[in-house]
Amino acid sequence: MKRPARGKSALMALTLVLAGVMGSLAFAAEQAVDANGQLVDRGLQTRFERITQELRCLVCQNESIADSNADLAVDLRRQVREMLVGGKSDDAIFDFMTDRYGEFVRFNPPLEPKTLLIWGAPFIMLLLGGAIIYRVVRQRARMPLDDEPAAEPKEPV
Amino acid sequence: MWKFLLPFAAFVALVVLFAFGLNPNRDIHALPSPLIGKPAPAFTLTDVLDPSRPVGNAALNGQVYVLNVWATWCVPCREEHEALLEISRQHVVPIIGLNWKDQRERAKQWLEQLGNPYQAVAFDGDGRTAIEWGVYGAPETYLVDGQGRVIYKYISPMTQQVWDREFLPRIAAARRGGA
Numbered sequence: 001m002k003r004p005a006r007g008k009s010a011l012m013a014l015t016l017v018l019a020g021v022m023g024s025l026a027f028a029a030e031q032a033v034d035a036n037g038q039l040v041d042r043g044l045q046t047r048f049e050r051i052t053q054e055l056r057c058l059v060c061q062n063e064s065i066a067d068s069n070a071d072l073a074v075d076l077r078r079q080v081r082e083m084l085v086g087g088k089s090d091d092a093i094f095d096f097m098t099d100r101y102g103e104f105v106r107f108n109p110p111l112e113p114k115t116l117l118i119w120g121a122p123f124i125m126l127l128l129g130g131a132i133i134y135r136v137v138r139q140r141a142r143m144p145l146d147d148e149p150a151a152e153p154k155e156p157v
Numbered sequence: 158m159w160k161f162l163l164p165f166a167a168f169v170a171l172v173v174l175f176a177f178g179l180n181p182n183r184d185i186h187a188l189p190s191p192l193i194g195k196p197a198p199a200f201t202l203t204d205v206l207d208p209s210r211p212v213g214n215a216a217l218n219g220q221v222y223v224l225n226v227w228a229t230w231c232v233p234c235r236e237e238h239e240a241l242l243e244i245s246r247q248h249v250v251p252i253i254g255l256n257w258k259d260q261r262e263r264a265k266q267w268l269e270q271l272g273n274p275y276q277a278v279a280f281d282g283d284g285r286t287a288i289e290w291g292v293y294g295a296p297e298t299y300l301v302d303g304q305g306r307v308i309y310k311y312i313s314p315m316t317q318q319v320w321d322r323e324f325l326p327r328i329a330a331a332r333r334g335g336a
Contacts, residue, residue, distance in 0.1 A: 058188065058293035071258060072293055075284045100291035102191040 032085045044084045051080055056105050190291055190310040197301045198289035202279035205256050205264045212279040221331045222251045224299040228259040229267045231295040237314035238271050244320050245274035254278035257287045257295055302331035
């Protein structure tokens with residue numbers, strides 16, 4: 001083998017290795033995505049869809065970041081995708097979002113002392129309604145019956 | 158007794174609810190920032206005007222400063238620009254710009270034509286730093302104290318009145334506390 005050739009090929013190899021490293025760094029997240037923008041790993045894609053459905057787009061506020069076309073939603077989807085590819089757990093991703101955007105970012109807030117009222121409200125309403133019905137029914141039960149049950153119902157006045 | 162007390166209690170509850178809910182001064186889209194009281198997210202970006210010049214908030218440690226998030230596509234940012242220029246002339250604290258998801262050239266033009274109220278303007282083209290700060294719209298203005306903690310966030314165009322009412326007292330308090 002000729003010396004100059006060896007030097008050249010070594011340089012080539014180094015360049016290739018460098019290009020490979022740079023490429024794998026730059027495209028790590030993109031490689032994980034197919035032509036339709038879906039994550040190649042189906043399990044990750046399922047988690048991606050569920051997580052983005054549960055995160056509120058703060059620009060439109062009543063849309064999830066999965067449904068919104070707002071610029072911020074695009075950025076936040078990218079963030080979620082990268083975190084999933086990076087091996088982050090669902091909880092870590094939700095924590096990341098609530099640390100920055102507050103509890104409001106979650107459509108499905110966790111049960112905590114401060115969210116107790118939100119989660120408890122339906123049961124409080126149920127108890128309240130039950131109590132009212134109970135009172136009404138008991139009051140009616142205590143009302144005196146007509147003297148002659150067989151008598152024809154009277155016309156209301 | 159209950160027959161009168163209950164409706165009266167319900168009435169009072171509704172008055173309180175409506176006083177809060179229908180208050181015209183309340184911005185229903187403004188959200189409290191979970192960042193208040195927490196360390197300001199560190200960033201190192203490049204300057205809009207000079208891509209070779211790094212802009213970061215580490216250099217500002219120990220100083221009270223303001224971070225103003227803006228973009229040329231943001232109409233209310235144009236609206237607040239005059240106020241920012243005026244505030245910067247008063248030299249109370251350094252104002253750092255965060256140019257959010259913008260084009261460098263346009264941002265440069267904007268500053269050259271309208272004036273530059275910023276000590277430095279960080280270029281956040283892909284919006285990653287904005288996510289760290291919990292930015293969800295522009296303009297947004299953050300106040301950071303001498304310990305590097307975010308102490309206030311104002312969402313909406315800045316005005317001199319807002320500055321005098323919301324920022325100056327907090328800056329004074331931060332300086333007293335930090336001294």
